[in-house]
Amino acid sequence: MPHTQVAVLGECVADAFATGNAPQGELALRVLPGGSPANTAVALARLGTPTRFLGRISTDAFGALFRAHLGASGVDLTGCVTADEPSTLAVATLDESGQAGYTFYAEGSADWQWSTAELTAERLGDVSCLHTGSMALVGAPGAEHIEELLARTAVHATVSIDPNVRAAFVDLAVYRERMPLWCALADIVKLSDDDLGQIHPGESLEEVCDAWHAAGARLIVVTRGPRGATVSLDGERATVPAPATEVVDTVGAGDSFTAAFLHRLHSSGLLGGRLDVLGLDGATEAAAFATRAAALTCSVAGANPPWARDLDG
Template sequence: MARYQQQDKIGEPRVLVVGETLTDILHQHDGTIEERPGGSCANVALTLGRLGRRPQLLTSLGEDQRGLDATAWLQASGVTVHAQRTARTSTATANLDADGAADYEFDIDWSLAVEEVCAIDMLHVGSIAATLQPGADAVTVLVDNCRDKALITFDPNIRPSLVENPDETRQRVLSLVNKVDVVKASDEDIAWLYPGEDMELVAHRWLASGPELVVITSGANGALAMSRSATIRVPAVPTIVVDTVGAGDTFMGTLIDALIAKGAFGSRVSQAISSMGSTEISELIADCARSAAITVSRPGADPPTRAELFEETYRS
């Protein structure tokens, strides 16, 4: 059983990310093979750590070298790791094409048992951890316990190769969408969940079901953001793509950071997001796009620091 304890400074928002940590086994287009720590939720926590948010990550890891490497990788960026121990550290084998796009094959051991979660101001869930049993049920319980008390964000980040029952997975995703404050999905997620449907219509439906903000990313085609008062389209930042590993997770982590900066955490989420106008949301999403562009311009899940994102000039 895992006990989560927050250790942040007084007054600093208490941030918890719950989900998988993996080892990415990268098969490059040139035939070389490289291993790096990763996993969608771990990448989100890493991004928040690089941006100075001191996040906690509740995850599962093997007591093996891969688990030790992943823990050190996260801790180096200011992430506190709470790991339930499993037989092995899960892996994602990524085959990269000539454009740097990744096609994944997974070997996953995901379970989660939570004894107690102390008061938090922000909770992020998503990807494999939100839909793969037996851990998915524990994730749902955490979401239910944090509703109306914290900013809750969700990124479905569907992995079709792990889906055994598509209808059940779709229902679980929709149930979480209905419960969270912010949902970020990719155009690939929408195409899998709702084949042939228009993304903007899906965003409208999701917004009507509960969230305060819905964001759909479309790679080089930019992003769509929709709140109850605004619909915004933001272009992607032109860059030379090395690979796309971690791009969506970097976008998600930067979005969380930006929302916290706007005061959208704790019990004030609805009021804070509803007060944002079109310009404010557009600027927020543009920061996320710039952050993702930095990540894809270098190998692996390597999100920017706050200095790189906001203080230095980024050149594509």
């Protein structure tokens, strides 16, 4: 397996879930470390890919939780900024299918305060791939500086983006406006069918993929829950099924998919450039592996991605 690191840039979020066992008149919350980019970094490291996380981690109690969680999974935290601002909090509610909805407490929090002075080549390090997305890519004032880093990184490394749409955090118009630029910067765009439907309601997957290919993204991967995932490589498409699983909740499943997909490409020596030698068969095989990782994440509570040993065989 290649030893070059994969870097993940973005937010850590304290995911709070009601425990249901509080005395009358009180609400008890169980807080778990989350945030799509942090989840992705944890999942990558657990699968055995050397992973560097670039985040602005608060000095508060939640920040200590994030550092312990990332570190215990083997994530390199030397690219992180120790921030005085508070951590982002998300209070989650689960529907009958285990799908989470979030209320965000994010105003002025550490995750969105990136500056050009912080996002340096030295902080990024020698990486074959930079993955980012989610709220950090739309959270002002840092989002603009992240886009600048992506443009610089694309010269020498693979760029992967997951918009991970959060309409409760930012207006959907922002995603529609920025997607053409993100596709121009990225080699890989991964998103869910729900994300796609929110950004381009009423348009087919094929129409949207073709438009994003034209904007510059070579590889687009759309996760579709129990229907598996669709891979679109330069307009050539294939779909892989999802393994049958008993869903506890879907928290972090998409992030586990992203991590497992990138892990498979990394271990095959395909990251580090424009994916020039990647064919549809290779992309489809990586997606099939990634659906297994996502299914395992759905079978446990919270964003608790599998380790490499869980996917052996």
